[in-house]
Amino acid sequence: MSTGLRRDAVLAGAKAATALAVAAFPFGVVYGVTVVESSVDRWVGIAASWLILAGAAQLSLISLIDDGSAWYLAVLTALVINARFALYSTAVAPAFREFPARWRVGLAYLRTDLAAALSLARFDTDSDPDSRRSFVLGAGLFFASGWWVGTVVGVFGGAVIPDELDLSFAVPAMFIALAVPAVTDRPALVAALVAVVVAVAGAPLPNGLNVVVAAVVGIAAGRLVVRSPEVPSS
Amino acid sequence: MSPAVQVLLVGVGTYLIRLSAIVAAGRLPPPAPSTVATLRLIAPAVLAAIVADQLVVSDGGIEVEASWIVAAVLAGLAAWRWRSAAITMGLGLAVVWIADALT
Numbered sequence: 001m002s003t004g005l006r007r008d009a010v011l012a013g014a015k016a017a018t019a020l021a022v023a024a025f026p027f028g029v030v031y032g033v034t035v036v037e038s039s040v041d042r043w044v045g046i047a048a049s050w051l052i053l054a055g056a057a058q059l060s061l062i063s064l065i066d067d068g069s070a071w072y073l074a075v076l077t078a079l080v081i082n083a084r085f086a087l088y089s090t091a092v093a094p095a096f097r098e099f100p101a102r103w104r105v106g107l108a109y110l111r112t113d114l115a116a117a118l119s120l121a122r123f124d125t126d127s128d129p130d131s132r133r134s135f136v137l138g139a140g141l142f143f144a145s146g147w148w149v150g151t152v153v154g155v156f157g158g159a160v161i162p163d164e165l166d167l168s169f170a171v172p173a174m175f176i177a178l179a180v181p182a183v184t185d186r187p188a189l190v191a192a193l194v195a196v197v198v199a200v201a202g203a204p205l206p207n208g209l210n211v212v213v214a215a216v217v218g219i220a221a222g223r224l225v226v227r228s229p230e231v232p233s234s
Numbered sequence: 235m236s237p238a239v240q241v242l243l244v245g246v247g248t249y250l251i252r253l254s255a256i257v258a259a260g261r262l263p264p265p266a267p268s269t270v271a272t273l274r275l276i277a278p279a280v281l282a283a284i285v286a287d288q289l290v291v292s293d294g295g296i297e298v299e300a301s302w303i304v305a306a307v308l309a310g311l312a313a314w315r316w317r318s319a320a321i322t323m324g325l326g327l328a329v330v331w332i333a334d335a336l337t
Binding site: 040041104173182203 | 259288294305
């Protein structure tokens with residue numbers, strides 16, 4: 001097993017993540033502004049973007065701390081929101097088996113929704129372990145940078161961003177840009193459609209559990225289509 | 235417990251979640267084709283659930299904003315046609331801004 005890093009693949013990862021990193025920036029700014037408007041120390045809020053690196057969980061944690069929630073409720077809620085990362089971890093695991101151990105533990109840190117989706121798409125067309133992990137590094141690091149820079153700008157300069165510039169749709173748009181290309185065949189389409197229905201039907205579930213439940217039910221539904229012999233799956 | 239410690243706990247916990255299957259996979263034989271077929275469904279299912287959640291779910295209820303739905307459909311079509319994150323997001327944001335300006 002070689003330990004060579006492929007510069008071209010690192011750059012390819014960064015390039016694939018560029019538009020998404022640009023979208024992570026305003027999301028980071030929104031988070032940074034939330035920190036400043038809360039009772040949480042701004043440096044703790046900035047540290048969270050490095051330690052947790054997951055927007056939805058960070059927003060939830062800051063707002064629960066600010067509300068004076070019990071510490072274990074705030075921590076548990078954020079971890080439930082991040083439970084989906086276990087699914088991504090499972091999805092990329094076959095490819096990660098080929099990586100050196102220190103790369104496996106290092107790259108796990110950079111696993112966001114976006115980096116995982118880009119990496120999985122790359123693995124379809126690239127079977128070289130060196131090239132694969134270089135791509136994961138480039139995409140993960142570049143996307144995370146958008147979040148880190150956005151956080152700092154939001155904390156220290158959020159007030160200068162005009163109210164008229166509504167960037168709230170940037171986050172769903174970012175996920176649409178990832179979700180649609182991830183649907184590559186009929187089982188994936190079934191998994192996605194069922195997940196949409198269950199996520200909406202599960203809206204009353206607490207702590208963003210509807211997303212985790214919807215994902216699991218969607219995967220199970222897609223699996224039924226894979227199994228059924230009369231339906232061709234490419 | 236101080237906010238800093240809570241952030242640290244979530245950070246460590248999140249990292250362990252991210253690491254979970256990676257560590258396990260290193261000790262197991264290569265996955266069977268049927269397992270791989272299942273793993274391939276994870277990304278579309280999770281991402282679609284997040285999109286639906288962000289578009290219409292708010293504080294445990296359902297809240298539909300017409301301009302967001304139109305923008306999401308057009309952005310989705312653009313993503314399908316061009317496979318470009320920049321075009322998808324640019325179009326989605328533009329639709330929302332135009333709708334806001336008109337209403």
